[in-house]
Amino acid sequence: MARRSQTETAVLGGLSMHPMTAYALREAIRDVLGHFWSESFGQIYPTLNALEQQGHVERREGPRSGSSTFVITESGTARLRELLSEPITAAPPRNGLLLRLFFGRVLGAEKCRELLLEAKADAERSLAEYDHLARTLSAEEEGSADLPYVLMTVSAGRHDAEGVLAWIGEALALLGDAPANDAPANGES
């Protein structure tokens, strides 16, 4: 089995967009793939060394003394294509919010409501970020062949956040929310 399962994919994928240092790669992953992926230095550096030894990336002079810019090779691109074609290994689900709500009788309705309101604020913040991101990317990367794919992932985030918001409305209703500041009830159920 693949040792560094999907880290290899993320690293090669990042370098497939343009060459960069390990440090920049991590920043790119954090800033651009952040809503759906993450990697830490502790994974990135060893993975890059392994990929270099396999000839999938090459080390070039970096922007500073002692730093290296990594460039993906032909074989690296082939390897990436291979990795992207492998079946998706889904992480076992672990949703801390739902775990708490499931045992809501023990936690208490009031705390549950608080959790839901927090989650609502988070989702709203995310939504705004996705909108901003979509606009920025559409402008900056206009015409790029990558753009539709990138926008697809942003769209996933938006729909997810919207789904969460819709759910929270329903969940608060299940908790028997009373406050009169709420929106009118919807017709169907």
Next chain:
Amino acid sequence: MARRSQTETAVLGGLSMHPMTAYALREAIRDVLGHFWSESFGQIYPTLNALEQQGHVERREGPRSGSSTFVITESGTARLRELLSEPITAAPPRNGLLLRLFFGRVLGAEKCRELLLEAKADAERSLAEYDHLARTLSAEEEGSADLPYVLMTVSAGRHDAEGVLAWIGEALALLGDAPANDAPANGES
């Protein structure tokens, strides 16, 4: 400290509903919390032993020779309440589908479309399961104080699946799929 394990929470939570063996606990987690949580034997057994030593659960005669039924104690319930009140430790995001789509230019539009159609089928299957689950639970657990909380988590699953379906429609459009063979745009059902 490093992020705490929520296994303790899940185990105490499970036992808070009713006493059972470690084996049954794992089955319950798989079958009932399955859409948003998972635990393996390798976690459950050591956790139960630790909880027993702390006096949070007690070991009783099990349904078979050599088996034990675990019962949550007063202090166990208090501990559970405490754990449920702790801040949620979110797992770093890792969505293998979005990772593949992001690098879709390398993978190729055709493969991307296939991935999306697979995901669509999954989401539709999930949706049906959630609907079935909601109906079954509403009937079986009618009047239970746990019911609204349980339904809340099912509702989360449903909204998530719906969000995925909505997203997939948009994503396929971004891929430049053929005309409107689908019926995506019109009102929610």
Next chain:
DNA sequence: TCCGCCATGTAACCTGTTACATGATTTT
């Protein structure tokens, strides 16, 4: 009788995060 499920546990093995150690370069 034999198979499959209930039941308990452990050990090996990954995968991945965090903290640490180190230093160069840019900015203030």
Next chain:
DNA sequence: AAAATCATGTAACAGGTTACATGGCGGA
């Protein structure tokens, strides 16, 4: 000159899965 940022890497540890080892019990 000090502080922030860029940059590289390692070691320790946490959290978790899988495979294995073991055995009782019920039904075909």
